[in-house]
Amino acid sequence: MNDPHLNPKVFDEDIEQVPSRNGYGEGLVLAGEENKNVVALCADLTESTRTQGFAEKFPERFVEIGVAEQNLATVASGMAAVGKIPFITSYAMFSPGRNWEQIRTTICYNNQPVKIIGSHAGISVGPDGATHQALEDMAITRVLPNMVVIAPADAIEARKATVAIAHHPQPCYIRLSREKVPVITTEQTPFVIGQAEVFAEGKDVAIIACGQMVYRALLAAKELEKHKISPRVINCHTIKPLDSKTILKAAEQCGAIVTVEEHQVTGGLGAAVAEVVSQNFPVPMKIIGVEDRFGESGDPNELLEKFGLTKEAIIKAVTSVLRMKDK
Amino acid sequence: MALSAQDIQKLELKADIIRQDIIKMLVEAKSGHSAGPLGMADVFTALYFHVMTHDPVKPDWEERDRLVLSNGHICPVWYAALAEAGYFPVSELKTLRKLGTRLQGHPHRGALPGVETTSGPLGSGLSQACGMALALQMDGKKNWVWCLTSDGEHDAGNTWEAILFAGKNKINNLTVIIDRNNIQIDGFTEDIMPLEPLKEKYEAFGWHVIEIDGHNFEQIIDACDESKAIFNKPVVIIAHTIPGKGVDFMEKDFRWHGIPPDSADVKGAPPKGEQAKKALSELRTLQGKIRSEHE
Numbered sequence: 001m002n003d004p005h006l007n008p009k010v011f012d013e014d015i016e017q018v019p020s021r022n023g024y025g026e027g028l029v030l031a032g033e034e035n036k037n038v039v040a041l042c043a044d045l046t047e048s049t050r051t052q053g054f055a056e057k058f059p060e061r062f063v064e065i066g067v068a069e070q071n072l073a074t075v076a077s078g079m080a081a082v083g084k085i086p087f088i089t090s091y092a093m094f095s096p097g098r099n100w101e102q103i104r105t106t107i108c109y110n111n112q113p114v115k116i117i118g119s120h121a122g123i124s125v126g127p128d129g130a131t132h133q134a135l136e137d138m139a140i141t142r143v144l145p146n147m148v149v150i151a152p153a154d155a156i157e158a159r160k161a162t163v164a165i166a167h168h169p170q171p172c173y174i175r176l177s178r179e180k181v182p183v184i185t186t187e188q189t190p191f192v193i194g195q196a197e198v199f200a201e202g203k204d205v206a207i208i209a210c211g212q213m214v215y216r217a218l219l220a221a222k223e224l225e226k227h228k229i230s231p232r233v234i235n236c237h238t239i240k241p242l243d244s245k246t247i248l249k250a251a252e253q254c255g256a257i258v259t260v261e262e263h264q265v266t267g268g269l270g271a272a273v274a275e276v277v278s279q280n281f282p283v284p285m286k287i288i289g290v291e292d293r294f295g296e297s298g299d300p301n302e303l304l305e306k307f308g309l310t311k312e313a314i315i316k317a318v319t320s321v322l323r324m325k326d327k
Numbered sequence: 328m329a330l331s332a333q334d335i336q337k338l339e340l341k342a343d344i345i346r347q348d349i350i351k352m353l354v355e356a357k358s359g360h361s362a363g364p365l366g367m368a369d370v371f372t373a374l375y376f377h378v379m380t381h382d383p384v385k386p387d388w389e390e391r392d393r394l395v396l397s398n399g400h401i402c403p404v405w406y407a408a409l410a411e412a413g414y415f416p417v418s419e420l421k422t423l424r425k426l427g428t429r430l431q432g433h434p435h436r437g438a439l440p441g442v443e444t445t446s447g448p449l450g451s452g453l454s455q456a457c458g459m460a461l462a463l464q465m466d467g468k469k470n471w472v473w474c475l476t477s478d479g480e481h482d483a484g485n486t487w488e489a490i491l492f493a494g495k496n497k498i499n500n501l502t503v504i505i506d507r508n509n510i511q512i513d514g515f516t517e518d519i520m521p522l523e524p525l526k527e528k529y530e531a532f533g534w535h536v537i538e539i540d541g542h543n544f545e546q547i548i549d550a551c552d553e554s555k556a557i558f559n560k561p562v563v564i565i566a567h568t569i570p571g572k573g574v575d576f577m578e579k580d581f582r583w584h585g586i587p588p589d590s591a592d593v594k595g596a597p598p599k600g601e602q603a604k605k606a607l608s609e610l611r612t613l614q615g616k617i618r619s620e621h622e
Contacts, residue, residue, distance in 0.1 A: 039462070060465065071488035074451045078458020081436075081444055082393070083466075086458075102451055102485065110436050110445045 003199050005189040010182070010215075011222060017180035020212075021119045023155030024176055025050030027162025028087055032058050037083055038166055041065050043072045043090040049119045049176075051089045069095045073102040073114070080112035085166055092118025092134035092175055096141050107171045108144045115165050116141070121151075121175035122211065122262035123290060123307050124300040133295035134175070139267025141173040142240045148172040148193060149240040151210040151261070151269070154183045157237060160191035168193060177262075179300045181212035185235075196243040198250075202230035205318050205325075206250035206257045210236050210269045213260040213288075213309065220314035231318065239269050244276045251281040256321040258286045260314055262304075265289035284324035286317040330545055334377075336621040338544045340614060341411065342372040346573045347610050348407035348420055353587035354603040356424040359432070362570035362583040363477065364404035366508045366541070370566055371408040373547040374473060383413035386440035392470055393443050393459050397452020398477035398506065399433040400585075406430050406439070414441040450483025452476060453503060457493050460501040471555065472501045479511030482520045493561040494533030502554040503563040506541070508570040510581035525565060534561050541566030573613060574606040 009015050032038045032054055041063040042051045055062040065072045069090055076086035088095060096103050096116055107114045121134045141149045148170055152158040158176060165172040172193075189197065196208075200221050209217040214235045221231040232254055234246060251257060257277060259270035270287030277283060290307055304310060349364045375381070379392045396405050403423065410417045415429070422428040429439040433447030443459075446452050456474035463470050480486055493501065507525070509516050516522055526536045535557045539546040547566065554562035570584070571577025576596040583593070588602040597605045 039465075063461065065492065066488075068488040068492070070451070070485040071454045071492055074454030074485065074489070075458035075461070075492065077444070078395075078455035078460075079462040080458075081455065082459050082462045082470075084462045101448055105445060105448050106451050106455055 005186065005197065006199055007184050007186055010184050010218060015182045017182050018155035019177055019180050020152050020155050020158040021050045021176040021178065023152065023158030024117060024119070024162050024174065025053045027159035028054045029057055030159070030163050031166035032061065034163070035085060035166060038085045038087065039063065039079060040087045040089065041072055041076050043067060043069050043095065045090055045119070049089040049117065069099040070102050073099040074106050076114045077106035077110060077112050080114050081110070085113055085115065087115040087117055089117040089119065091132060092121040092137040093132055096137055096173060097134060100140055104144055108146045111146050111170065113169055114171050116171070116173045117176065118173065119176040120178040122177055123295045123303045123309065124177055124179045124212065124262060125295070126179065126300040126303060127297050129297040130294040135264045135290050135295060136267070137173070137175055138239050138261070138263050138269065139271070142267065142272060146170050147240060148238070150174045150193065150238050152176070152237055153211060153214040153235050154181055154185055156183060156185045156187065156189070157191055161237065164191060164193050175211065177212055182215045184215050184218065191237070194238045194241045194243055196238070196246045197235040198232060198246065199235060200231060200233040202232040203254055204230045204256070205322060206232040206234060206254040207260065207314060207318065208234045208236050208247065208250070208257060208269070208273055209260040210239060211262050213262055216309070216311050217260055217314060219311040220318070223311065223315055224318060229318065229322070236269060236273070239272055242272050242276060247273055247276055248281050251277050251283045256284045256325040258288065258314060258317045258321055260288045260309070262309055263289050265291060284321040286321050288313055288317055330548060332621050335544050336617060338372050338376060339617045341376055342368045343573070343610055343614050343617065345372055345404065345407045345411055347607055348411070348417065349403045350574070350588060350603055350606045350610070352403055352407065352420045352423045354589055355421045356587060357590060358424060359403055359587050360400050360585050361577055361587055362510065362580070363398065363401035363506065363508065365574060365577065366568040366570045366572045367401055367404050367475070367506050368572065369542045369544065370475070370504060370506070370547055370568070371404050373544055373551070375408045375412045377548055378551045379473065380471065383441070386414060390470065393456070393472045395444055395452045395456040395459070395472065395474045396434060396446055397474060398449060398480055399446030401477070401506070402434045405434060409439070409441045415439065449477070449480035450485035453486055453489035454492070456501055456503070457489050457496070457498055460498045461496060464498070464500060470500070474501060474503045476503060476505050478505055478507050478509065478516050478522055478525070481522050481525070490529065490532045490534070497533070497559060498561045499558050501561055502551060503561070505563060505565050506568055507565050508568045510570050510584055512581070512584050514581055529563050534563050536563050536565060538565045538567065541568035542572060573610055575609060576602070576605070
C-alpha cells in the first residue's frame with residue numbers, strides 16, 4: 001500500500017499526530033484571508049476550538065457569543081442574510097446538539113451559508129465523559145435538507161475542508177476531534193467535497209471510514225494483506241452529499257463492505273452507505289460504531305478499545321462479511 | 328415630521344383594508360391565526376406605508392431596511408401589508424396555506440418577495456435581526472433593521488440570549504417592536520409565564536424602552552422616529568395592542584389566537600358561518616367612522 005496521497009510514514013510508530021481542530025484553526029485563518037466576508041462566532045470556547053487564531057488576526061470579524069448556542073446559530077443566520085459567511089464554533093454536543101432546531105429552521109430551511117464547526121466529536125474526547133462526547137452529530141445534521149456534512153480524517157484534511165466550505169453556497173457541518181490523531185494525508189492529497197478518496201484499490205472487501213477511523217482502517221488493511229485478503233480502503237470524508245458512485249463501484253467490484261465511524265451506528269456513515277448500497281447493489285455489510293449507548297470517561301485509546309473501534313474489530317468484521325459473501 | 332390629520336386618516340383606512348384582507352384570507356385558508364394579525368395591522372401599516380425605507384418593485388434593493396417577523400404565525404398581516412404595498416397581487420392573498428402557494432403557513436425566505444427570513448418557531452427572530460444589524464454595521468452600511476416579536480415568545484431562552492447580546496454590543500441600527508397583547512395560546516401571558524415588569528427587564532439588560540398604544544399611528548410613528556435617534560443602546564418599543572382589534576367579538580379573547588373565523592362555534596361570538604360576515608361588516612362600518620372622525 002504505497003498510495004502517493006498517503007503520508008509515507010503512515011505505518012511508522014512515530015507518525016506525526018495532530019488534533020483535527022488545529023487544522024480547522026489554520027483553515028479558518030486562510031479562509032479569512034481569502035474572503036473578507038468570512039466571520040467567526042464562538043460560544044465561549046475560542047481557544048479549545050482553535051478559533052483563537054482567527055480572533056487575533058481579524059478581531060473586527062470575530063463575535064463572542066458566550067454560552068448561548070441557540071443565539072450562536074441564529075445570529076449567524078442573520079449575518080449570512082446580509083452577505084457574511086459565518087463560521088460558528090462550539091463543541092459538537094452543543095452545536096449542532098443543543099441548537100438543532102435553530103439550525104434546521106434559520107440555517108437549513110433558510111438555506112443560509114452558515115458553517116457549523118463541531119469540535120470534540122466522538123468517544124475519543126476522553127476524560128470529559130459522555131456529556132461531552134458527541135456520538136449523534138452526523139445523524140442529526142445528515143437528516144437536514146441543504147446541509148453538507150464532513151468528517152475529516154486528519155488535521156490537513158480538516159484545514160482543506162475548512163477552506164473548501166467557505167466557498168460552498170450552502171450550510172455545512174464539520175466534525176472535529178479533540179485528541180491528537182495520526183496525520184495520514186499529505187499536502188498533495190486532493191480534497192473535494194463529496195468525493196471520497198480511495199487509498200487502497202483492493203478487490204475483496206471495501207472498508208469505508210471517516211474521521212480518525214480511516215487510520216485504523218488502513219492499519220487493518222495492512223494486516224489483512226498479510227493474510228492474502230485485498231481490501232479497498234475508502235476515506236469517505238463527506239457523509240453528505242455521499243459519493244454514491246465510488247461506494248457503488250466498491251460494492252460491485254469488492255462484493256462486501258465494512259464501515260467504521262466514531263459515532264452511533266444509527267444514522268451515521270454506515271447508515272448512509274447502507275441506504276445507497278441496499279437500494280442499488282446490495283452486498284453483505286457490517287457497520288462498526290457505537291452500539292446504541294452513551295460514552296464514558298477514560299483515556300481516549302482505552303475508550304476506543306472498550307467501544308470496539310479498533311483495528312482488530314475491523315479485521316473481525318471483514319472476516320465476517322467475507323464469510324457472508326461466500327455463502 | 329409631524330403627521331397631518333389627513334395622513335393619519337389615510338393610514339387608518341389602509342389598516343382597515345388590511346384587516347379585511349386578513350379576515351378574507353383566513354376564511355379562505357380555513358386555518359391560521361386571527362387575533363395577532365388583526366392586533367398588529369396598525370403597526371404593519373405604519374411600517375410599510377410611512378416608516379420603512381423599501382421599494383416593492385425592487386424587493387432586493389441594497390439600501391432597503393430589513394424586517395424580521397419573529398412571531399411568524401401572524402404572517403397574514405404581513406402578507407396583506409406586502410400585497411397592499413405592491414410586492415405581489417392582492418388577489419394572491421387567497422392562496423394562503425394552499426398547495427403550491429408562495430404564502431406558506433409560516434413565512435419562508437425565498438418563497439415571497441419581501442420576506443427576508445423564515446420564521447415560525449418562536450424565539451429566534453431577535454437573534455437573526457441582531458446578526459443582520461451587526462453585519463450591516465461591520466460593513467458601515469446605513470440600513471435599518473426592524474424586528475417584530477410577540478410577548479409570548481419572551482418565554483423562550485433564545486429571546487433573552489439575544490437581548491443580552493444586543494445590550495452587550497450596543498446594537499443601534501435595530502428597532503424591536505413587541506406585540507404586547509397579553510395573550511398566548513394557552514391563555515393570558517401573566518398566567519402562563521409572567522413577563523412583567525417587562526420594561527424594567529429590558530432596561531436592566533441595557534436597552535432603551537418606549538411604551539406606546541399600538542393602535543395610535545402618531546405614537547407608533549413617533550416611537551419609530553425616537554428609536555432611530557438613540558445612538559448608544561438598542562431600542563425596544565413595547566406596543567400595547569388589543570388582540571383581534573377591529574372585530575368586536577374577537578377583541579381581547581385568547582380563544583381567537585389560533586383559529587380563523589367560521590371554523591368553530593365560539594361562545595359569545597356569532598355562530599359558525601356568520602363570523603366572517605359579521606367581522607367584515609364591522610370593519611366596513613369602521614371606515615365610515617374613520618372618515619367622519621377626521622372630517
